Amino acid sequence: MSPNALIPSHRKPRRPSASSRALRAGVTGGFLTLAVTGATVPANAAEKPVSETQEMPTITTALATSAARSADTAKQVAFNYELQARQDSAVSQADKAAEKDKAEAVKKAKAAAKKKAEKARKAEEAAQARASRSTERSTLSAPSSSSATGSAAAIIAFAEAQIGKSYVLGSSGPSSYDCSGLVQAAYKRVGIDLPRVSQGQSTQGTQVGLDNLQPGDILYWGSAGSAYHVAIYIGDGKFIGAQNSSTGIVERPLDYDMPTGAVRVL
Template identity: 75%
Template sequence: MSPNALIPSHRKPRRSASSRALRAGVTGGFLTLAVTGATVPANAAEKPVSETQEMPTITAALATSAAKSADAAQQAAYNYERQALQDATEAKADEAAGKAKAAAEKKAKAEAEAKKAAEEARQEKEAAQARASRSETRSALSAVSDSSSSSSSHATGSAASLVSFLKSQLGKAYVLGSSGPSSYDCSGLTQAAFSQIGIDLPRVSQSQSTTGTQVGLGNLQVGDILYWGSAGSAYHVAVYVGNGNFIGAQNPSTGIVERPLSYDMPTGAVRVL
């Protein structure tokens, strides 16, 4: 036996045919893999076989992803800012519209109140004018009544005969153009009445309104001729009989009646007695 038989060998054991050796390195952004011993026969010389595979650069991909994230964040920030500006603009517009509406409503209310006040003032003015007119009319009628009462108590002679005749005609018919004795028109009645006391009057009311002396309605006496319309163009006449009343042939509906002056206030009067 050899003296070296029991000494272990220091030679490395032969690698099996299926063993592989992996070597890796990064060069210029590419990953290089070196594979050796793939399906190599046992008696063949070991010969390294290199296989190279290109892969995307990790740094560039990360940079692209980060850039996209930054763009997305910037776009989102821009969208938020634009929405905020839009919301602020709409809020200001709503506020301005609200103020404008409130101002318009306030103005309309003020105008309505002013219009109402003006209308009330106008109505009050008209009412005051109407009261003043009624007061003047009552004063005139009172003066006429007082004057007529005084003159009526002294109505004797021809005035008394005139009133007596007129009262006897009450209730007779009104007929246009008639002078009695069963019917009369307004000027026909006054002409017939004054003929009873010997006074000749013109036939028509226009001429009768200018016969004698013009007198004021506040100074009437029994027997004064009242007329409606202008002197010289009167359209109706009657005779004042005292106590604020007159007698006349009014119209076909009423015939000859006695009425107060307030029933139909005359325009003027003439005196022939």
């Protein structure tokens, strides 16, 4: 036996480690638990502060927000460009429409001015023609009036005063007449009432031959009782009548349109 066998040991009994206890407990309980002890972590390798670990997400969020804003700005700019383009197009179309309307208005104004000038020219020509007829009438009226007396002269004077007025079917004056309306109005000046239409006037008074005419006689075209036109004989182989809508009231020689017959009511 060793001399030291009975000397108590100065070493403290070794306590089982936590892993040993866990192992034994696991075996006892019917399952085996293995605890692996990792390497010792240095003291200076402590967990970093939260602020440092969140820095990257914060930067990423800022970049995403900035990108979103940039996208919104780009969309707004694009929308503004599109809106401006539409406005410019609308303005352009409005300008074109205004130019077209203006051109059309100018065209219509020119046409109206041309029409007005043409109307004025025709009115001037008509006035000159009336003046010419008036001069001619003044020249020719003396012989016809000189050969007429009394009621015949008054009838002829009235008829001469109507020369140049319009022919209007059914009109009895004073601005226009048809053929029988003129004859009726002329004879009414001397107090003689005649029928209104040519047929009735062609049967009044006494029938006379065309070779025995006197100023104031009524000339008719057609047959007595069914005449279609009448006029007033003024002497010197002439008559005054409301011929038609083209000539109006005129003075003409007998051979211009030879009548069929004549009646004398004076």
